[in-house]
Amino acid sequence: MAPTVIRLCCAAFRWTPVVFISAIVVWSYYAYVVQMCFLTVDSVAEKVIYLLLYHPFLLMFVWSYGKTIFTPVGTVPKRFYLSKQDADRLMRENNEEVQKNILIDFARNSNLPVQNRTHSGAPRYCEKCKCIKPDRCHHCSVCGTCVLKMDHHCPWVNNCVGFTTYKFFVMFLGYALVYCIYVALTSLKYFIAFWTKGINHNMGRFHVLFLFFVAVMFGISLISLFGYHVYLTVKNRSTLESFRSPIFSSGPDKNGFSLGKYNNFIEIFGENKKLWFIPVFTSSGDGVVYPTRTIDLDSDGLLADRQRWMEEGDLDNHMENGTNMTSSNQNLITTLQE
Numbered sequence: 001m002a003p004t005v006i007r008l009c010c011a012a013f014r015w016t017p018v019v020f021i022s023a024i025v026v027w028s029y030y031a032y033v034v035q036m037c038f039l040t041v042d043s044v045a046e047k048v049i050y051l052l053l054y055h056p057f058l059l060m061f062v063w064s065y066g067k068t069i070f071t072p073v074g075t076v077p078k079r080f081y082l083s084k085q086d087a088d089r090l091m092r093e094n095n096e097e098v099q100k101n102i103l104i105d106f107a108r109n110s111n112l113p114v115q116n117r118t119h120s121g122a123p124r125y126c127e128k129c130k131c132i133k134p135d136r137c138h139h140c141s142v143c144g145t146c147v148l149k150m151d152h153h154c155p156w157v158n159n160c161v162g163f164t165t166y167k168f169f170v171m172f173l174g175y176a177l178v179y180c181i182y183v184a185l186t187s188l189k190y191f192i193a194f195w196t197k198g199i200n201h202n203m204g205r206f207h208v209l210f211l212f213f214v215a216v217m218f219g220i221s222l223i224s225l226f227g228y229h230v231y232l233t234v235k236n237r238s239t240l241e242s243f244r245s246p247i248f249s250s251g252p253d254k255n256g257f258s259l260g261k262y263n264n265f266i267e268i269f270g271e272n273k274k275l276w277f278i279p280v281f282t283s284s285g286d287g288v289v290y291p292t293r294t295i296d297l298d299s300d301g302l303l304a305d306r307q308r309w310m311e312e313g314d315l316d317n318h319m320e321n322g323t324n325m326t327s328s329n330q331n332l333i334t335t336l337q338e
Contacts, residue, residue, distance in 0.1 A: 014142070017156045018069060024214065025062065031207040032183060040190055040208060050186055061179045064171040064279040065157070073140075074148030074163040074287040079110055081131040091127075096120065107132055113289045117247045134288045136163075136257070138240060148287035151238040163287035167268050168279055170233060173226040180219035187212045236264035248292070256292050 032054060041047045082090065086106060093099050100122035107114055107123045114123050116135045124133040129146045133139075138150040140160050149163035161169045191212040194205050232242060236258045245252040258264060267290075269275075270282025 014155065014158050018158050021065075021156060024218075025058075028183065028211060028214065029058065031211040032187070035207040036187060036190060036211065040205075053182065054186075057175065057179045057182050060277075060279070061172070061175040064168050064175050067168040067279045068154075068157045068161070068165055068172045069159055071159070071165045071168060071281075073143060073145070073160045073165065076129065076131050076134060076137060076146045076148065077288060080112060080134060081129070082106060087130045090125075103132060115248055115292060117249060119247065121249070135290055136238065136241070136246065149238060149290075150240060151232075152240065163283065164281065167281065167283055170226075170229050170268070171277065171279055173222060173229060177219060177222040177226050180215045180222060184212055184215040184219060187215065233268055234261045234264055236267060257290055258293055259291060 033051065037047050037050050037054075041050065086102065090099055090102050093102065100120055103123045103125055106112075112123070112132060112134075114132060114135060116124055116133070118124055124137075125131070126133055126139045126146050128139060128144075131146060133146060134148060136149040137146050139146045140150060140153050142153045143160050147160045147162040149166070151161040151166055151169075153160050154169065157165075157169070157172070159165060187208055190208050194209055232239065235242075235255070237254065241254065241257075245254040246256055247253075248256055259267065267284045270284060272282060275282045
């Protein structure tokens, strides 16, 4: 009974940030629509314009926020899980080299498309889930499962940001920023009038005052967060990969999954331009296999089975890393592109 109560309390606690944000949004709607537009703004035309522009911004913000919260995280396919016999044999084995060979043999026999490695060169293995981690996958201790292309666990949405939710999360940040900027700009005139005309006893004025303050405060915090994730999007990195470079057979490479700015954007937002800024899932791929820009000389030697270099030949990240390509690598690139 006690563990159940504790789990329920922990679950309720994890929803606290979501409830807080939702309460702020509900209050901001009352403060903006009722107290400012209906009771403060005198011009009918101004009221209509404010309300017509306000509601689409609010709709996209709430829609993307809800999708970020309630979209299930991407989970590892069954073929990546070791059988009970193999998992037990791996746990009983103390020799690190033997453990490495067990994982390599399982990945090869199961034809798993894994390119990322540990420092020892073995496929990445999750001891809690008993599975080989697909590329860019990590175990989330809060969700209690391995998450495809995990970026981070966000307490403000009570969900993992990963393959299935990353587009929604970036859109949530973007529309939240637009919402805050719009509210701050349209309420600025009445915020100034509140101070220049002196404080009166109309409590509605305090709603307008705090509405401006809250919009500015959240807007400032969102600028840096949204800008950072835009940067990660065009670089095709997750937050985890920006702090710890993924390891390929050829070594660590922070830019290993970068395909050029446009292709990186397409990988998350999809090919259909009409759906780029609509909160519906359009990300490319299955969350398991990712094209790379680095040459990963796997033991199976199936170089032709994977896309090793980006199609558009954007090699600016090589200059960023200070790496120099040898003539043999240049010849290999030319061969692959042809």
